[in-house]
Amino acid sequence: MPGYEVIGKEEQQAVWELFEEGGVLFAHGFQARRKRFHVREFEAQLAQHFGADDALCLSSGTAAVKVALKAMNIGPGDEVITQCFNFIATLEAIVDCGALPVIAGSDRSLNMDPDQIEALITPRTKAIMPVHMLGVSADMDRILAIAAAHKLYVIEDACEAVGGLYNGRALGTLGDMGVYSFDFGKTITTGEGGLILTSNPHLAERARQYHDHGHRNLPNVPRGLDTAGLIGFNYRMGEMNAVVGKVQLGKLATIITQTKVRYLALDAGISSNMLLKRMIPAKAEPAYDTFIFEVENVVLREALIARLNELGFGTKNLPDAMNWHCSVYWDHMGFDTRTEAALDTQALLLRQIAIPIVLGKSVKDYADLAAACEELTRQC
Numbered sequence: 284m285p286g287y288e289v290i291g292k293e294e295q296q297a298v299w300e301l302f303e304e305g306g307v308l309f310a311h312g313f314q315a316r317r318k319r320f321h322v323r324e325f326e327a328q329l330a331q332h333f334g335a336d337d338a339l340c341l342s343s344g345t346a347a348v349k350v351a352l353k354a355m356n357i358g359p360g361d362e363v364i365t366q367c368f369n370f371i372a373t374l375e376a377i378v379d380c381g382a383l384p385v386i387a388g389s390d391r392s393l394n395m396d397p398d399q400i401e402a403l404i405t406p407r408t409k410a411i412m413p414v415h416m417l418g419v420s421a422d423m424d425r426i427l428a429i430a431a432a433h434k435l436y437v438i439e440d441a442c443e444a445v446g447g448l449y450n451g452r453a454l455g456t457l458g459d460m461g462v463y464s465f466d467f468g469k470t471i472t473t474g475e476g477g478l479i480l481t482s483n484p485h486l487a488e489r490a491r492q493y494h495d496h497g498h499r500n501l502p503n504v505p506r507g508l509d510t511a512g513l514i515g516f517n518y519r520m521g522e523m524n525a526v527v528g529k530v531q532l533g534k535l536a537t538i539i540t541q542t543k544v545r546y547l548a549l550d551a552g553i554s555s556n557m558l559l560k561r562m563i564p565a566k567a568e569p570a571y572d573t574f575i576f577e578v579e580n581v582v583l584r585e586a587l588i589a590r591l592n593e594l595g596f597g598t599k600n601l602p603d604a605m606n607w608h609c610s611v612y613w614d615h616m617g618f619d620t621r622t623e624a625a626l627d628t629q630a631l632l633l634r635q636i637a638i639p640i641v642l643g644k645s646v647k648d649y650a651d652l653a654a655a656c657e658e659l660t661r662q663c
C-alpha cells in the first residue's frame with residue numbers, strides 16, 4: 284500500500300530527466316530521439332529483484348492477469364479455479380478470455396483453501412489461480428502439489444502482496460506465472476501498471492507477443508517490418524510509468540521494513556481472544572501492509588470499526604469494500620456466485636476487520652491503537 288506515501292522528489296526528478304533525454308514516452312523505436320529504453324531497464328531490474336527469468340511490464344495488474352491467461356491459451360470451454368475472496372479484476376480477466384471462473388472458498392489465512400481444490404477440478408480445468416490477498420501468501424506448497432498432480436498451470440495473483448515471500452522466494456515466482464499490480468494503492472506504484480513474472484520461456488514469449496499486438500520483435504528487423512506471432516492486443520506500459528517504477532523499486536525494501544515494524548507493534552499489543560488474528564501460513568513472510576483480525580461479537584466489531592475511523596486509520600476493504608472483493612456480489616458475470624463455499628467465505632469475511640498499515644502513522648500510533656482495541660474488548 285504505501286508506495287504512494289513515499290512518492291516524491293525522486294520520482295519527479297526521474298520524469299524530468301526522461302523529458303530532458305528526448306521525451307520518448309513509448310517503449311519501442313524512436314532511437315534517434317532517445318537515450319534509453321526505460322521499460323526494458325525496469326523489466327531487467329524487476330526480474331533480478333524478484334528472482335524470475337523474465338519480467339514483462341504491462342499497463343495494469345488486470346491486464347497482467349489477462350495476458351497470463353492468454354499466454355496459456357485459456358479461452359472458451361476452459362475453467363480456471365480461483366477464489367471467492369479476491370478482487371473483481373481477476374474474475375473479469377477470466378471472463379474476458381471466455382473461460383469460466385470456478386470458485387474456491389478461504390481458510391483462516393483468508394486465502395484459497397487447498398482442501399477445496401481437488402473437488403473443483405474437472406476435465407476442463409486448465410489453471411489454478413491463487414490470489415495472495417492483503418499481503419499474505421496462500422499455502423503454495425499444497426497448491427503447487429495439487430496442480431502438479433493434475434498437470435494444471437498455476438498463476439499466482441500477487442497484486443496485493445508485492446514484496447511478500449513464501450519459503451524465501453518472492454510471491455509470483457512459485458507458480459508458472461505471477462502477476463503484480465503497480466496501481467496507486469499497491470506496495471510500489473507507477474500510477475497504473477502491472478507485471479508478469481515467469482521463468483517459462485514459452486509462456487514468456489507468448490505473453491510478450493500478446494501484450495504488443497502479437498509483435499515477434501524479431502532482432503534487427505525494423506518494427507514496421509516485424510511480423511505477428513499470434514492475435515494480440517495492446518497492454519504495454521509506457522516509459523513514464525517505468526521511470527517512476529524504477530525509483531519506487533529502489534524504495535521497496537525500506538517500505539517493507541517500515542511497514543513491518545508498525546505491523547509488529549500492533550500485533551504485539553493484541554492478545555484478547557475476542558480479536559482472532561489472521562492465520563499466516565508457516566512459510567509466508569507477509570508484505571505487512573494490512574493487519575487483520577476476526578471479531579465474532581457484533582457490538583465489539585462495530586465499536587472497533589467506529590474507533591478505527593475516529594482515529595484516522597480507517598479499514599482496508601474489510602468490511603468497507605466487500606462488493607469489490609467477494610465473488611458472491613458478482614452475479615453480473617454469469618457464473619455461479621452463490622456456491623456453499625462462496626457463501627461460507629462471505630460470512631467469514633464479514634467477521635473480519637482489516638487495518639491498513641501506513642507510513643503516515645508512527646510505530647507508537649500502532650502500539651496505541653492496539654491498546655485502544657484491547658480496551659474496547661473489555662468494554663463490550
Ligand SMILES: Cc1ncc(COP(=O)(O)O)c(C=O)c1O
Nearest residue numbers: 343344345370372442443464466
Ligand atoms: C488481487 C488483485 N488482482 C488484480 C488487481 C488489478 O490490478 P490493477 O488495479 O493494476 O488493474 C488488483 C488490484 O487491486 C488486485 O487486488
